[in-house]
Amino acid sequence: MFRLSSVCPFCEASALSRRLRSRPWQQPSRGAATLQQRKPSRMTLSPNVARGPPKPSGTGKSTARKSRNTPFGGMNVTQPPRTFPSDGRAQRQVSAAEQRRATRHSTQKPERERKEPMKALKMQRALAKVSYERRGQVKQVLADTDRFDQFDLLPVIQESISTQALRGLTNVSPTPIQSLAVPVLLGTEDGKRRRRRKEVDPEGPAKKEMQQFLLAAETGSGKTLAYILPIIDAIKRAEKAEAEQERTQAAQQEKNERLFELEPPDVDEPQSASGRPRAIVLLPTSELVAQVGALVKSLSHTIKFRSALISTAHTATVIRSRLFSPNGVDIVVATPHLISSITESNPNILSRVTHLVIDEADSLLDRSFAPITSSIVDRATPSLHQLILCSATIPRSLDTYLHKRFPSVRRLVTPNLHAIPRRVQLSVVDIEKIPYHGNRDLACAQTIYDIGKEAPDPDDHTAMPEKKLVVFVNEREKTLELTAFLRSKGIDATALSRDSDDRNQAEILAAFTGLNPTRSSTPTPASSGARHLPHTKVLVTTDLGSRGIDTLAVKHVILYDVPHTSIDFIHRLGRVGRMGRRGRGVVLVGRKDRKDVVKEVREGMFRGQALI
Numbered sequence: 179m180f181r182l183s184s185v186c187p188f189c190e191a192s193a194l195s196r197r198l199r200s201r202p203w204q205q206p207s208r209g210a211a212t213l214q215q216r217k218p219s220r221m222t223l224s225p226n227v228a229r230g231p232p233k234p235s236g237t238g239k240s241t242a243r244k245s246r247n248t249p250f251g252g253m254n255v256t257q258p259p260r261t262f263p264s265d266g267r268a269q270r271q272v273s274a275a276e277q278r279r280a281t282r283h284s285t286q287k288p289e290r291e292r293k294e295p296m297k298a299l300k301m302q303r304a305l306a307k308v309s310y311e312r313r314g315q316v317k318q319v320l321a322d323t324d325r326f327d328q329f330d331l332l333p334v335i336q337e338s339i340s341t342q343a344l345r346g347l348t349n350v351s352p353t354p355i356q357s358l359a360v361p362v363l364l365g366t367e368d369g370k371r372r373r374r375r376k377e378v379d380p381e382g383p384a385k386k387e388m389q390q391f392l393l394a395a396e397t398g399s400g401k402t403l404a405y406i407l408p409i410i411d412a413i414k415r416a417e418k419a420e421a422e423q424e425r426t427q428a429a430q431q432e433k434n435e436r437l438f439e440l441e442p443p444d445v446d447e448p449q450s451a452s453g454r455p456r457a458i459v460l461l462p463t464s465e466l467v468a469q470v471g472a473l474v475k476s477l478s479h480t481i482k483f484r485s486a487l488i489s490t491a492h493t494a495t496v497i498r499s500r501l502f503s504p505n506g507v508d509i510v511v512a513t514p515h516l517i518s519s520i521t522e523s524n525p526n527i528l529s530r531v532t533h534l535v536i537d538e539a540d541s542l543l544d545r546s547f548a549p550i551t552s553s554i555v556d557r558a559t560p561s562l563h564q565l566i567l568c569s570a571t572i573p574r575s576l577d578t579y580l581h582k583r584f585p586s587v588r589r590l591v592t593p594n595l596h597a598i599p600r601r602v603q604l605s606v607v608d609i610e611k612i613p614y615h616g617n618r619d620l621a622c623a624q625t626i627y628d629i630g631k632e633a634p635d636p637d638d639h640t641a642m643p644e645k646k647l648v649v650f651v652n653e654r655e656k657t658l659e660l661t662a663f664l665r666s667k668g669i670d671a672t673a674l675s676r677d678s679d680d681r682n683q684a685e686i687l688a689a690f691t692g693l694n695p696t697r698s699s700t701p702t703p704a705s706s707g708a709r710h711l712p713h714t715k716v717l718v719t720t721d722l723g724s725r726g727i728d729t730l731a732v733k734h735v736i737l738y739d740v741p742h743t744s745i746d747f748i749h750r751l752g753r754v755g756r757m758g759r760r761g762r763g764v765v766l767v768g769r770k771d772r773k774d775v776v777k778e779v780r781e782g783m784f785r786g787q788a789l790i
């Protein structure tokens with residue numbers, strides 16, 4: 179059970195404020211001061227003296243209101259918060275007239291609220307709407323799949339799911355997006371499609387029309403496996419078909435030679451597979467390339483295909499040797515910028531691509547990335563069989579883009595899209611209140627201390643000896659500044675932003691994605707004798723760390739700044755509560771922050787509703 183530490187370790191002002199709170203009746207009232215100024219020579223009793231001292235609103239030092247301004251204040255409630263818990267106003271007596279007015283309007287209020295749900299979020303116009311009718315239909319489809327062996331995957335791929343992709347997990351079953359997407363991408367949705375496809379395309383795969391899919395599912399729900407398994411299956415089947423075709427051609431050639439006893443014709447050597455992958459997975463950052471690349475690589479060991487992960491974290495020599503290996507390459511995992519620049523000098527790199535994945539499509543098709551991503555799609559289109567877009571959110575901008583650019587895209591959307599999992603709890607800390615007085619850095623440090631000192635949950639079997647926290651800030655410059663502040667308070671904090679060295683980033687993230695305890699990377703002032711928060715590791719990052727990073731080791735996220743949009747809320751809170759785990763978010767709010775947005779996000783989470 180969480181207990182608020184009654185002493186703020188950093189703020190001297192808190193000592194004074196504690197004294198005042200414990201004897202509130204000794205605070206001079208404005209009325210009394212005026213009286214004293216008018217008649218300084220005489221002792222005058224306050225007109226309220228007969229009322230006696232006001233009663234403290236709680237027992238001991240901790241008052242009911244104060245306890246709400248903690249990372250976990252207001253948790254475990256069974257009603258959504260009616261008023262914003264940290265609006266700072268004391269509950270006052272309601273007059274009889276007010277009560278009458280409230281009763282009169284109470285019948286109209288729910289109606290008004292129904293008409294304007296999530297008004298503040300709506301004003302942001304961020305997320306595309308997915309109707310509840312459609313979500314309901316998908317639920318029925320999902321009800322029939324609960325085992326991986328129900329998918330028509332090659333046996334070696336089936337085996338590799340448990341031995342490689344989900345190694346260490348027992349009794350695994352497909353997640354909703356996997357149940358929904360795998361049969362569709364395999365073309366076995368109705369059990370007959372694969373056979374029909376062969377009949378329709380006797381002249382080979384190059385004649386097929388490109389299929390387009392959008393896989394959209396909540397964060398941490400296994401989208402990577404949902405697209406990578408069918409792609410590997412297609413590659414292995416194509417490989418087998420090509421080998422058979424080559425054998426048939428060789429046999430035919432031999433027969434012809436014997437028949438006519440002619441010199442063998444100059445048959446063009448089949449083009450090498452070096453630098454010509456069959457599938458490309460595009461991801462926005464080198465951290466994600468490393469993460470998805472690791473999964474693909476692990477599957478390649480048992481399934482036997484050739485994969486290459488390339489990003490700016492690698493040197494030119496490494497990139498060249500991986501991509502242009504004489505043994506060829508089947509799947510390349512890379513960033514669009516890298517693929518685009520390689521294509522300029524080696525256009526052949528896209529000439530054999532049958533499957534192109536645009537993961538984190540909401541980022542890769544936004545204004546900054548779209549031109550480069552689209553040009554890759556255009557160049558790959560002649561050979562493409564499947565274009566797969568994948569995202570945890572469908573912003574309205576992406577929705578509009580898809581309608582224009584890919585009108586026939588098939589949308590595979592899970593019922594819980596845009597909802598933050600209910601197992602994630604969000605609490606609010608008001609930084610304007612005592613003892614922070616608007617000092618956001620201090621509120622952040624105190625929140626980290628509170629979480630770090632909290633006793634581990636005995637029911638949580640995934641709890642680890644070291645606590646891992648992620649703090650999200652809105653501005654890149656703030657990462658270094660806040661990290662320095664937290665370190666000065668004895669917290670083991672590391673910054674991750676675009677300014678961090680590419681090669682260090684993977685190493686930094688490994689401490690938050692792996693489930694193994696790690697050594698403290700950099701000695702903090704704490705190790706030199708000052709205050710120190712042990713067994714707690716903090717990553718301070720921007721949006722860079724909020725997309726796709728599989729932070730399984732993280733149970734707490736602190737939103738240092740209120741995110742700008744509901745999309746950012748979904749991605750940042752999506753770093754916890756992954757794959758059925760529990761998680762907590764704490765948002766720091768100040769006077770200038772959008773409290774109405776935070777309130778609506780909390781209410782939406784409480785009801786398990788999709789954000790808008």
Ligand SMILES: Nc1ncnc2c1ncn2[C@@H]1O[C@H](COP(=O)(O)OP(=O)(O)OP(=O)(O)O)[C@@H](O)[C@H]1O
Binds near residue numbers: 344569
């Ligand atoms: N069927 C499954 N059962 C249990 N764990 C799974 C299953 N499928 C995937 N996982 C695990 O779930 C975690 C999250 O998977 P993944 O990164 O693909 O999620 P995601 O949906 O892409 O998340 P995000 O939207 O944040 O990018 C990974 O650690 C993965 O190994």
